[in-house]
Amino acid sequence: MATPNRPVPRTGRGAVSNPEGRFEKTTTQPVDDGWGSLDEPLPPLETIVRADPARSIIARNKSPDIAFDQSINPYRGCEHGCIYCYARPSHGYVNLSAGLDFETRLFYKQDAARLLEGELAVPGYRCSPITIGANTDPYQPIEREYRVTRSIIEVLSRYRHPFSIITKSAMIERDVDLLAPMARDDLVLALVSVTTLSGELKRTLEPRTASPAARLRAIRTLASAGIPVGVMVAPVIPVLTDSEVEKILEAAAEAGARSAGYVVLRLPYEVKDLFREWLRTHEPLKAEHVMSRMQAMHGGRDYNSAWGVRQRGQGEYAALLHQRFKAACRRYGLRTGERFIHNVGLFQRPVIGPEQLSLI
Structure with a gap:
């Protein structure tokens, strides 16, 4: 059952409301019953976690502007609550809202390790680097209890399968014991996302994520353990965070x-309305300026989903941002545009059940 849709900011939650998804046939709206119910405080929002009975675990894509063709998402929904998350609309596929439901109605892949081992064991499987966390964060808070991400990495480690992992959580430090040995054989790349260095902005923009300082500490921990680590300045939000690009890279x-x-910043489907609502609530004086910049990058629209445009934008502002990013990376010695070369030659296909012996 969806969270009541009354637009009220909640401490520790990113979305202000819980609108119906784009597949819903009915809509609801709050109505005063004459007893002042709209003025009553809303009850606390619990995080409810359920098992996701998945039949497969590896997702595949052929998008020309994505640097990987295989990915795994251990969780559906994300307690981090980042208001800008482009994965929010995916909650509509399970009849839940992209708003508060996305942050409080979570699903975990209970059989992830078993499914992964089975898919790697298929005789026709072609080893290609897997990205963990392309949609929702693999180290969101519930990973402490459910450890789905840890179980996936254990399988990949066992069979020497290359992968990358993307997170904005410092919890990745927990798994250095698995990541470091794999890094010695060029089997793993870690990417840590840093959106802002402002703790105050982070508290409403991405409320349950690690602090900026903790993310930088995670980068230091990974690097000290010999694990190749990169930083993702993502998303760059016009007016709100774009002035921080150079500072984050440094x-x-x-x-x-x-x-x-x-x-x-990407604003597909319901995200654009949720983000506008967040702006009106938390950054009212900057709201119009932010959206004006967004529309300048997307041909007058809030978002353009075309490949090659959706992640970079176009126009003068987008070009200037790209130039600033490249110049700062040169200044601080950071590689850009080069794909990490994973070692695919060490993969050992799992043997599950009886297998015919070779005659040779």
Whole structure:
């Protein structure tokens, strides 16, 4: 059952409301019953976690502007609550809202390790680097209890399968014991996302994520363990965070990051309305300016989903941002545009059940 849709900011939550998803046939709206119910405080929002009975675990894509063709998402929904998350609309596929439901109605892949081992064991499987966390964060808070991400990395480690992992959580430090040995054989790349260095902005923009300082510490921990680590300045939000690009890159390089990338704010489907609502609530004086910049990068629209445009934008502002990013990376010695070369030659296909012996 969806969270009541009354637009009220909640401490520790990113979305202000809980609108119906784009697949819903009915809509609801709060109505005063004459007893002042709209003025009553809303009850606390609990995080509810359920098992996701997945039949497969590896997702595949052929998008020309994405640097990987295989990915795994251990969780559906994300307690981090980042208001800008482009994965929010995916909650509509399970009849839940992209708003508060996305942050409080979570699903974990209970059989992830078993499914992964089975898919790697298929005789026709072609080893290609897997990206963990392309949609929702693999180290969101519930990972402490459910440890789905840890179980996936254990399988990949066992069979020497290359992968990358993307997170904005310092919890990745927990798994250094698995990541460091794999890094020695070029089997793993870690990417830590840093959106802002402002703790105050982070508290409403991405409320349950690690602090900026903790993310920089995670970069330092990974680098010290010999794990190749890059920083993702993502998303770059016009007016709100774009002035921090150089500072973030400098801090990440100082912490030990070797490479860097960036993605401009994306506002697909329900996200654009949720983000506008967040702006009106938390940054009312900047709201119009932010959206004006966004529209300048997307041909007058809030978002353009075309490949090659959705992650970078276009126009003068987008071009200037790209130039600033490249110049800062050169200044701080960070690689850009180069794909990490994973070692695919060490993969050992799992043997599950009886297998015919070779005659040779």
